[in-house]
Amino acid sequence: MDVFRQLKPYFWPEKKLFFGAIACLAIATALGLVYPNLLRYLIDEVITKKQFDLVPRLALFVVVVVSMKGMFQFLHGLCGGRLGNRVAYHLRNALYNKLQYLSFQYYDQARTGDLMSRLTADLEAIRQFIGFGFAQILNVLLMLVFGMAMMFSISWKLALLTMITMPFLAFTAVRFEGKIHPAFRMVRQSLSTMTTAVQENITGVRTVKSFAREPHEITKFAERNEDYKSMNIGSSGIWAKYFPIMEILANLSVVILLGAGGYMVIDGSISLGDLVACFSLIWYIIGPMWGLGFHINNFTQTKASGEKILEVLHHYMHVKDSDTAAALTKVDGHVRFDHVTFAYPEKQPALYDFSLDAPPGSVIGLLGSTGSGKTTVISLLMRAYNVKEGKVMLDGKDIRSLQIESYRSQISTVFQETFLFSSTIRNNIAYGRKDVTMDDIIRAAKLAKAHDFISELPEGYDTLVGERGLGLSGGQKQRIAIARALIKDPKILVLDDATSAVDMETEHEIQAGFGEVMAGRTTFIIAHRISSLKHADEIIVLDKGRVIQRGKHQELLQQDGLYRQTYDIQYADGPQNQTAQNQAAVTREEGTSADSEVSEGNPITHSSKPERRLAN
Numbered sequence: 001m002d003v004f005r006q007l008k009p010y011f012w013p014e015k016k017l018f019f020g021a022i023a024c025l026a027i028a029t030a031l032g033l034v035y036p037n038l039l040r041y042l043i044d045e046v047i048t049k050k051q052f053d054l055v056p057r058l059a060l061f062v063v064v065v066v067s068m069k070g071m072f073q074f075l076h077g078l079c080g081g082r083l084g085n086r087v088a089y090h091l092r093n094a095l096y097n098k099l100q101y102l103s104f105q106y107y108d109q110a111r112t113g114d115l116m117s118r119l120t121a122d123l124e125a126i127r128q129f130i131g132f133g134f135a136q137i138l139n140v141l142l143m144l145v146f147g148m149a150m151m152f153s154i155s156w157k158l159a160l161l162t163m164i165t166m167p168f169l170a171f172t173a174v175r176f177e178g179k180i181h182p183a184f185r186m187v188r189q190s191l192s193t194m195t196t197a198v199q200e201n202i203t204g205v206r207t208v209k210s211f212a213r214e215p216h217e218i219t220k221f222a223e224r225n226e227d228y229k230s231m232n233i234g235s236s237g238i239w240a241k242y243f244p245i246m247e248i249l250a251n252l253s254v255v256i257l258l259g260a261g262g263y264m265v266i267d268g269s270i271s272l273g274d275l276v277a278c279f280s281l282i283w284y285i286i287g288p289m290w291g292l293g294f295h296i297n298n299f300t301q302t303k304a305s306g307e308k309i310l311e312v313l314h315h316y317m318h319v320k321d322s323d324t325a326a327a328l329t330k331v332d333g334h335v336r337f338d339h340v341t342f343a344y345p346e347k348q349p350a351l352y353d354f355s356l357d358a359p360p361g362s363v364i365g366l367l368g369s370t371g372s373g374k375t376t377v378i379s380l381l382m383r384a385y386n387v388k389e390g391k392v393m394l395d396g397k398d399i400r401s402l403q404i405e406s407y408r409s410q411i412s413t414v415f416q417e418t419f420l421f422s423s424t425i426r427n428n429i430a431y432g433r434k435d436v437t438m439d440d441i442i443r444a445a446k447l448a449k450a451h452d453f454i455s456e457l458p459e460g461y462d463t464l465v466g467e468r469g470l471g472l473s474g475g476q477k478q479r480i481a482i483a484r485a486l487i488k489d490p491k492i493l494v495l496d497d498a499t500s501a502v503d504m505e506t507e508h509e510i511q512a513g514f515g516e517v518m519a520g521r522t523t524f525i526i527a528h529r530i531s532s533l534k535h536a537d538e539i540i541v542l543d544k545g546r547v548i549q550r551g552k553h554q555e556l557l558q559q560d561g562l563y564r565q566t567y568d569i570q571y572a573d574g575p576q577n578q579t580a581q582n583q584a585a586v587t588r589e590e591g592t593s594a595d596s597e598v599s600e601g602n603p604i605t606h607s608s609k610p611e612r613r614l615a616n
């Protein structure tokens with residue numbers, strides 16, 4: 001019940017509907033109990049005593065009762081439907097709001113499918129239960145209590161005899177639910193595995209085809225389809241086994257009632273009307289017994305769904321505004337990392353004693369092999385995670401003391417993997433700003449070298465792009481993402497391998513555009529291409545979370561280290577390379593030992609991330 005107590009804030013404001021739904025159902029049930037009595041009256045007082053003039057009045061009374069019952073059932077449906085939907089609406093909004101503010105740490109572990117099922121299936125279970133299930137459980141109790149009370153008041157002996165099979169029926173119903181429920185769960189699981197296979201197959205169709213793995217995919221699907229079929233056959237088997245048993249037990253009590261009741265009518269201990277009334281009442285008792293397992297299961301299911309929803313609603317927010325968090329007013333864009341050491345949960349540090357000073361308008365380049373910690377630097381800059389050792393500062397203020405929204409609104413990031421919303425190109429570019437004109441959008445697109453290809457599309461800026469920007473090349477998607485970042489006109493711009501999917505010429509053009517628009521803004525560039533970094537004011541080379549080299553392009557070229565090794569590979573045939581190689585040869589001949597730490601790192605080549613390229 002604790003779950004429902006915690007869910008109270010969501011359904012208690014609708015308590016009028018809650019009690020209204022229960023009351024209407026109870027009244028409809030009570031009116032249903034009038035029928036057996038009417039039958040009894042009809043037989044004993046009207047037919048037996050030949051008072052046929054009472055028939056029209058009785059008929060009219062039946063019409064009134066039936067109409068009232070129908071009206072209360074309608075009101076129950078109306079109240080229950082509104083109640084369930086309003087509660088689901090409040091919960092859905094609360095869940096979605098919470099999902100917006102949950103930290104990156106939460107999403108590192110969250111599974112999309114699981115979250116989606118909380119937002120859909122679990123919420124639906126709660127909607128049904130709060131709207132109807134709860135009232136139905138109360139109603140079952142009312143039907144049992146009133147039905148039995150009436151039967152006992154007519155003839156306690158007949159009532160007791162008829163009840164003989166009830167415990168067996170209740171036991172079978174609970175057992176049936178105990179079997180069918182796991183079977184249904186397995187059917188659902190099997191269906192979800194099968195649909196996941198189909199979904200993955202469709203999204204990964206290029207990979208499947210490029211590896212010529214169609215036969216493998218067909219076999220994989222056939223196995224899952226077979227599994228789904230077996231699960232379904234299994235659950236139909238359970239239905240087939242238990243339903244006749246329940247049917248027999250239910251009808252057995254009817255047989256007992258008619259047999260024993262018939263004798264009682266003959267020996268005059270009850271009237272024929274009493275027997276007919278009991279015959280009608282018995283279904284009032286059998287019905288709830290039959291559904292007992294379903295109601296118990298419905299209750300436990302909803303409790304489990306409620307727990308899953310509450311788990312998200314009450315989830316700890318790792319990164320949130322402190323009570324004294326201040327909004328940023330004037331921002332210069334001076335970024336500092338002061339001896340930051342950071343580890344992801346339950347992992348070795350991804351960054352050791354990292355310091356950085358980026359004055360306003362400076363360009364910082366980050367280079368390093370895969371997993372060296374470059375993205376981590378950016379994540380900490382965005383305050384995706386809270387730093388526990390050291391400090392990250394903006395204009396001399398610890399970023400933990402700033403309001404997250406006002407702080408992040410100063411930063412624009414273009415990520416390695418481009419995500420486009422399923423909307424028009426225009427909306428995708430305008431995403432980061434509220435009031436934006438078409439001119440702003442076009443200006444940003446021009447700077448990102450996206451305007452030309454967008455203009456060539458039949459629908460231009462109104463072209464719809466899918467969730468993953470299907471229909472556009474990786475480079476085109478990246479250019480839209482760059483335009484989206486530029487339109488925000490941020491104080492800090494982060495390009496996390498942002499130009500990896502465009503050719504070198506376009507990259508060069510885009511960077512020329514950056515130079516124009518980013519004047520006076522602090523820029524962080526993560527890149528695998530030396531060409532993207534060489535104009536940076538400071539280039540930081542990372543290896544396994546440690547800074548192994550830092551300086552300007554020319555300074556780093558003079559040193560024997562990862563930077564120059566990378567340069568050598570990327571400019572293998574260039575004239576500059578000859579000079580660099582000659583210098584290195586001289587250094588080596590002179591016996592100058594190379595930096596041992598550097599030699600551990602792998603030189604970074606253009607193709608160090610082939611899989612990302614493919615994915616795009």
Ligand SMILES: Nc1ncnc2c1ncn2[C@@H]1O[C@H](COP(=O)(O)OP(=O)(O)OP(=O)(O)O)[C@@H](O)[C@H]1O
Nearest residue numbers: 108344347350368369370371372373374375376377
């Ligand atoms: N969200 C995360 N949760 C746990 N560990 C992570 C997470 N992100 C990164 N790491 C780990 O932290 C280390 C640094 O990763 P990071 O992504 O910063 O490297 P990177 O230099 O940006 O690599 P790449 O060039 O491949 O993007 C790696 O060992 C990685 O496995």
